[in-house]
Amino acid sequence: MAASTLTEVARLAGVSPATASRVLNGSARTPGKDIADRVRQAAESLGYIPNAQAQGLAKSSSGLIGLIVHDIADPYFSAIARGVQEAAREQRKMVLLASTEGAPESEKEAVAAFAARRADSIVIAGSRMSRPEDREGNAELAAELDRYCRNGGQVAVVGHAVVGAGADEGYHVVQVPNEELAAELAAELAAISSGGFVIIGGPEGLLTSDDRIRGFQQGLKAAGRPAAEVLRTAFNRSGGFDAGLALAARIKAVQSAGTTAAEGDSPPAAPAEGPAAPLCIFAVNDVMAIGAAAALRSQGLRIPRDAAVAGFDDIETLRDFRPALSTVHLPLEEIGRQAARRAAGKDGSAASLTPVTGQVTLRRSTETVA
Amino acid sequence: MAASTLTEVARLAGVSPATASRVLNGSARTPGKDIADRVRQAAESLGYIPNAQAQGLAKSSSGLIGLIVHDIADPYFSAIARGVQEAAREQRKMVLLASTEGAPESEKEAVAAFAARRADSIVIAGSRMSRPEDREGNAELAAELDRYCRNGGQVAVVGHAVVGAGADEGYHVVQVPNEELAAELAAELAAISSGGFVIIGGPEGLLTSDDRIRGFQQGLKAAGRPAAEVLRTAFNRSGGFDAGLALAARIKAVQSAGTTAAEGDSPPAAPAEGPAAPLCIFAVNDVMAIGAAAALRSQGLRIPRDAAVAGFDDIETLRDFRPALSTVHLPLEEIGRQAARRAAGKDGSAASLTPVTGQVTLRRSTETVA
DNA sequence: TTGCAGTGGGAATGCGCTTTCCCGAATCAG
DNA sequence: CTGATTCGGGAAAGCGCATTCCCACTGCAA
Numbered sequence: 001m002a003a004s005t006l007t008e009v010a011r012l013a014g015v016s017p018a019t020a021s022r023v024l025n026g027s028a029r030t031p032g033k034d035i036a037d038r039v040r041q042a043a044e045s046l047g048y049i050p051n052a053q054a055q056g057l058a059k060s061s062s063g064l065i066g067l068i069v070h071d072i073a074d075p076y077f078s079a080i081a082r083g084v085q086e087a088a089r090e091q092r093k094m095v096l097l098a099s100t101e102g103a104p105e106s107e108k109e110a111v112a113a114f115a116a117r118r119a120d121s122i123v124i125a126g127s128r129m130s131r132p133e134d135r136e137g138n139a140e141l142a143a144e145l146d147r148y149c150r151n152g153g154q155v156a157v158v159g160h161a162v163v164g165a166g167a168d169e170g171y172h173v174v175q176v177p178n179e180e181l182a183a184e185l186a187a188e189l190a191a192i193s194s195g196g197f198v199i200i201g202g203p204e205g206l207l208t209s210d211d212r213i214r215g216f217q218q219g220l221k222a223a224g225r226p227a228a229e230v231l232r233t234a235f236n237r238s239g240g241f242d243a244g245l246a247l248a249a250r251i252k253a254v255q256s257a258g259t260t261a262a263e264g265d266s267p268p269a270a271p272a273e274g275p276a277a278p279l280c281i282f283a284v285n286d287v288m289a290i291g292a293a294a295a296l297r298s299q300g301l302r303i304p305r306d307a308a309v310a311g312f313d314d315i316e317t318l319r320d321f322r323p324a325l326s327t328v329h330l331p332l333e334e335i336g337r338q339a340a341r342r343a344a345g346k347d348g349s350a351a352s353l354t355p356v357t358g359q360v361t362l363r364r365s366t367e368t369v370a
Numbered sequence: 371m372a373a374s375t376l377t378e379v380a381r382l383a384g385v386s387p388a389t390a391s392r393v394l395n396g397s398a399r400t401p402g403k404d405i406a407d408r409v410r411q412a413a414e415s416l417g418y419i420p421n422a423q424a425q426g427l428a429k430s431s432s433g434l435i436g437l438i439v440h441d442i443a444d445p446y447f448s449a450i451a452r453g454v455q456e457a458a459r460e461q462r463k464m465v466l467l468a469s470t471e472g473a474p475e476s477e478k479e480a481v482a483a484f485a486a487r488r489a490d491s492i493v494i495a496g497s498r499m500s501r502p503e504d505r506e507g508n509a510e511l512a513a514e515l516d517r518y519c520r521n522g523g524q525v526a527v528v529g530h531a532v533v534g535a536g537a538d539e540g541y542h543v544v545q546v547p548n549e550e551l552a553a554e555l556a557a558e559l560a561a562i563s564s565g566g567f568v569i570i571g572g573p574e575g576l577l578t579s580d581d582r583i584r585g586f587q588q589g590l591k592a593a594g595r596p597a598a599e600v601l602r603t604a605f606n607r608s609g610g611f612d613a614g615l616a617l618a619a620r621i622k623a624v625q626s627a628g629t630t631a632a633e634g635d636s637p638p639a640a641p642a643e644g645p646a647a648p649l650c651i652f653a654v655n656d657v658m659a660i661g662a663a664a665a666l667r668s669q670g671l672r673i674p675r676d677a678a679v680a681g682f683d684d685i686e687t688l689r690d691f692r693p694a695l696s697t698v699h700l701p702l703e704e705i706g707r708q709a710a711r712r713a714a715g716k717d718g719s720a721a722s723l724t725p726v727t728g729q730v731t732l733r734r735s736t737e738t739v740a
Numbered sequence: 741t742t743g744c745a746g747t748g749g750g751a752a753t754g755c756g757c758t759t760t761c762c763c764g765a766a767t768c769a770g
Numbered sequence: 771c772t773g774a775t776t777c778g779g780g781a782a783a784g785c786g787c788a789t790t791c792c793c794a795c796t797g798c799a800a
Contacts, residue, residue: 006757015779019778031778047517052487057756079443095467096465118423375785388788423787424785
């Protein structure tokens with residue numbers, strides 16, 4: 001028993017397919033009450049389910065919104081996905097998912113696939129790369145997006161515009177003030193910690209990471225502190241862990257030196273509080289921070305006693321982590337929602353949408369025993 | 371500039387649409403080399419993107435696989451989603467996402483929507499409810515699924531069959547041995563802890579929760595331990611937290627009683643080791659366990675000193691939690707992958723797919739100071 | 741040379757639905 | 771009572787593609 005069609009419903013109701021179509025979907029013209037009832041009843045009894053493909057073909061729109069993320073299992077992305085999903089629900093659309101592992105090439109494929117399905121809009125989450133090697137990939141992605149936009153598609157990008165995107169029509173960006181917030185975080189950290197700073201960053205060229213690093217350095221500078229050293233590593237937990245291991249070794253070396261050498265060569269202008277104040281580690285995202293913390297602990301170091309650790313994102317699942325992680329709260333779900341709404345273009349774009357803001361959230365992990 | 375069509379490509383290449391179709395998609399018949407090249411080049415220069423909707427209409431199949439989860443931001447589901455996504459990639463399909471918050475009604479809607487889009491298969495993750503109130507909702511969902519299956523759809527369910535589903539064709543279940551594993555966990559816990567047991571469970575009727583509770587009780591019984599008390603609460607972090615709060619009060623009461631009353635009324639057959647051995651708390655999933663642990667800590671209690679805590683699922687993001695959480699590892703991603711594969715019906719269903727197994731993983735959180 | 745199978749390509753049909761256009765009937769003003 | 775409007779409904783033309791026929795042509799054996 002194949003799914004019943006509109007024509008069958010119409011026949012059963014004794015009307016034309018046109019009329020059946022008009023009553024079963026809110027057309028501009030509304031057939032008479034009695035006829036409408038007949039049709040509805042016929043549809044009900046046949047268990048009629050409209051064929052969205054055919055509808056889409058006829059109307060050339062699909063009720064689909066495409067979502068591109070690096071990895072749906074990453075809490076950062078899944079939080080955004082939730083927001084997008086919610087907005088989709090409001091718009092009575094469905095979301096089409098694509099995980100790309102961050103490869104521009106497969107993002108391009110995803111865009112093409114969305115375009116093929118005639119998705120009404122596309123939301124791209126996940127940070128862009130700007131490395132020279134990615135130039136070509138980014139260009140192709142941009143070209144694909146441009147084409148999609150020219151054909152009437154709407155695209156919203158979280159964070160940064162795709163490098164080299166040219167279309168101005170139907171192209172939206174949800175700005176995330178990574179730089180400003182990182183600077184703020186640095187300022188607050190500088191105010192409570194007298195130790196040195198180290199940044200655990202993602203690979204060079206990863207825009208989100210670079211922004212946060214830049215902002216943090218600026219904040220440090222504004223606070224009169226020297227620039228922090230930057231450790232480049234993978235943008236995930238294990239990257240954080242590796243960097244943490246390296247730092248642990250360094251910290252232990254300093255500590256034992258301090259213990260044995262007593263107080264002969266204290267760093268210039270270091271306030272006198274026994275050994276040097278603990279190092280303050282800023283990882284450019286929470287997951288990396290957690291990895292770094294785990295590494296430190298695995299080496300017998302304690303947080304925040306031996307080192308302060310701060311992250312970025314305020315991932316919900318990580319809130320119960322001990323010691324509670326200092327971080328920058330980002331309304332991830334709201335970001336996803338806004339992206340989807342912007343792309344829907346319902347209201348005048350930036351109009352009713354308040355810009356995204358985050359907030360520095362200091363917790364135990366940076367409470368240096370001062 | 372509207373997207374170019376196959377007809378346009380054909381015209382540009384100077385062939386018929388039929389031929390163009392044949393070369394641009396692997397048809398049974400392969401046109402001559404030179405013609406094929408001409409067509410491909412024309413397609414390239416026009417930036418032709420096939421219209422998946424039209425293709426789907428013509429072939430009546432869509433290359434879509436529908437995924438239903440309670441909440442995509444929940445790490446349990448996002449891990450499964452990742453597996454599904456991966457399998458989809460293998461099958462060169464895209465995944466269509468629906469978050470339903472667990473309401474059978476909106477699951478039914480989701481199924482209908484998937485059916486409307488002619489999804490080739492549907493994967494349902496997320497535990498079923500069997501409460502009397504849900505009977506009707508479940509029945510409707512089952513009916514919708516049956517219809518979908520009768521029309522040739524394939525559905526795979528993670529964990530339990532949908533209550534009341536009747537179609538035997540195209541209906542697959544990925545079995546998760548919740549009961550057995552919970553029993554195993556209980557046995558191992560009983561072997562290392564002499565204290566009493568308490569279970570923090572989800573609402574009554576939630577199948578996954580009920581299975582794990584039942585299994586745990588059986589394990590306890592097999593180990594000669596009395597059945598544990600079951601606290602019913604919400605199936606999420608805050609439910610765990612609430613239950614944890616209640617337990618904290620209880621634990622503190624016992625502790626102070628033990629301190630003041632010295633050793634006058636020790637429970638029958640309690641081995642003499644100072645105060646009673648700490649309570650062992652089993653939360654039916656990791657997120658709840660984390661919530662409970664947070665609650666205990668907020669009341670000044672320490673884990674595992676004052677109480678042992680164990681969870682279920684082994685959520686990746688929670689692995690760095692301290693003290694490390696004892697739990698049952700479940701290959702979530704693999705589960706998602708299997709579900710998607712089963713539904714694809716590629717290989718002989720259960721044939722090449724090894725059944726899902728988990729493993730009890732004891733960590734710090736249950737290392738009673740014995 | 742003729743007859744045959746085999747081959748590469750085109751014409752046409754239909755997938756299920758929306759929508760424009762058209763037409764008969766009913767309504768209203770004059 | 772007649773002519774001008776509506777108004778409710780149907781006929782039909784696509785939407786973009788796959789696919790089933792069908793036909794012209796080639797190569798081969800007879």
